Amino acid sequence: MSKYSSILSIKEAYNKVALELYAKWGYRNSLYNDRLERFVGLLSPEQSILDLGCGFGRDVYYFSNKGIQCEGIDVSEEMIQLGHKIYGNINISVGNIFDIATRYKGRKFNGVWIRGVLFHYPICAYEKIFLDIQTILDEYGYLYIQITDEIPGNYTRGISDTNSSINYYFYSKEKLLQEITEKYFEVFLDISTQHDICLILKLR
Secondary structure, eight states: OOHHHHHHHHHHHHHHTHHHHHHHHTTTHHHHHHHHHHHHTTSOTTOEEEEETOTTSHHHHHHHHTTOEEEEEESOHHHHHHHHHHHSSOOEEEOOGGGHHHHTTTOOEEEEEEESOGGGSOGGGHHHHHHHHHHHEEEEEEEEEEEEOOOSEEEEEEGGGSSOEEEEEEOOHHHHHHHHHHHTEEEEEEOOOSSEEEEEEEEO
């Protein structure tokens, strides 16, 4: 599957169940507050974060309320529209992870935040994603990635037990670290949990 057909299938899948996902996911920030707070603690007020795959903007809303200049993009128009209805005038818009080098050319962010998202792409797509992030991340900035820690493999299944199916690609933590640290970033903090691989990274 090409990255473009993958983007299309992701957009269609999330558009189909945006409201249902909000009902399932609306409470989740309380589960991740430790990771959100850890990332905020690395930045100063008025610094900037880009949330890639922001969904309906729950993390953008959280960071913005902490004084961070945060914006987010998501491939799903329905998720973005829902986010504006829920949170009001937060800085979220439609966009995809493969266009960031062009979209944000000349800009630098102090943080880039990716929660989930990567598990929808095979590891061969990481080169484009991480090289583009390098072009928009400040030299002293931080990248956060979070991927569910599951048995490695390629699965097609419903998003959060909905009937909207999508591809998932899971890799071992060792495989992810090898791919990321050999080519793109170094690990600043490993804050992984029993269920999630959570890494704060810095430029090499």
